[in-house]
Amino acid sequence: MEKTLDELGQHALQLLKNAPTNQRVLIAVSGIPGSGKTTLGTAVYDKINEIWSQNSSTQISAFLPMDGFHLTRETLASLPNAEEAIAKRGAPFTFDADGLTKLIQRLREPVTKHTVPIYAPSFDHAIKDPIENDVVILPTDRILIIEGNYLHLQDEPWNKIASLMDELWFVQVERDVARNRLIRRHLEAGIAGNEIEAAERAEKNDLVNGDYILSHSLPSHINIVNIHDDRMA
Template sequence: MESTFADLAAHCIALLSHIPAESRIIVAISGIPGSGKTTLGTAVVSKINELWMTACAADAEKATHKTQICAFVPMDGFHLTRAQLAAMPNAEEAIARRGAPFTFDPESLLSLVQKLRVPVSADAKSIYAPSFDHAVKDPIENDIKVLPTDRIIIIEGLYLMLEDSPWNQIADLMDELWFVNVERAVARDRIIRRHLEAGIARNEAEAIKRADESDLVNGDYIVSHSLTPDKMIISIQDDRIS
């Protein structure tokens, strides 16, 4: 897996040579629940920054720009809040199906990506994105900072490749779309384990029910309604993957 992370990181850095210095490369990583999107995304971001810092240290011309250049933005921060779900006409379904496309705020995510696409000027300021607090089960506004020096942005989330509007408008703004492919049974096992470890489910029966009636329903929709990716990445069995 390490070589895959390094190859993908080197690929992203190479893309920078084909764009103006004030522009960014934005990559979307999608896949069904339990595919390993987060593990892949965080590892690639770490490797990009590691490779860049190493290159800067070895190149006197780049030494003045010795700073990390890659930021990671998970889509989880664009969940609707529990209060918003409770106020919906189909509140019971929305709460039970939290994680489905209609329980997110894609318009706000689209707005963020549009801001990231604006060329970075000399006086550019940081751009902020929301994170998700799993302890309180709600987003935290402006918790992730994207610096003007961040020239590669990795965005990770379930629905970044959906053909449905407005998700497809988000996909259109990406430089590349990566899809993490995983066997459905492997994803199911990971999801059940994650629900138990995170306290999302009180017992195995509840974790299985949530996986089968929500997470994998969402996963099946993703598989049948996604755009064609630029890269298909095969997920491997790894205890770190969730």
């Protein structure tokens, strides 16, 4: 896996080298739930900064997960289809796609001496809701690794987000591997009380969303085959 991370890090830095000097490089890492995209995205972000640090004291890359754009539980409860929205939290319609689009548009703006830090929300799994302005993107952060399930979708408004990216990277994984990871994740997070409940949620929610991702995503620039490593979740 280290060889893959090094190749991806070097590739991202080459994209920056070829880009206009006032532009950021935006890379969208996607995959089905349980594919390992979060672990891979953070590892690539770390690798880019590790390579860059050989010649600089500042980091060049930042990591931005899409999870901060979950609609809050309060917002879901106020929707006309509240029961469905709460049950299917994690589906595309339970995210603030417009808010994410506006953030990506800001990241696409030229970087100048007047550019200020940009703040984005994170997601707190303990309270199961986003935390506003918890992720800081500095003007010196020139390569953004943006991670999330739906960043490659061809559906509106998600396709607008995809069109703003420099590259789309997709993490491939076998369905059974993803299923086992999801079951473990739901048990560890307390989302399910036992393995039967966890498996049901994985099959009826997460993997349904995963099937939709596989059938409705745009072509990727790079496909990464996830190794069978239980740390990748």
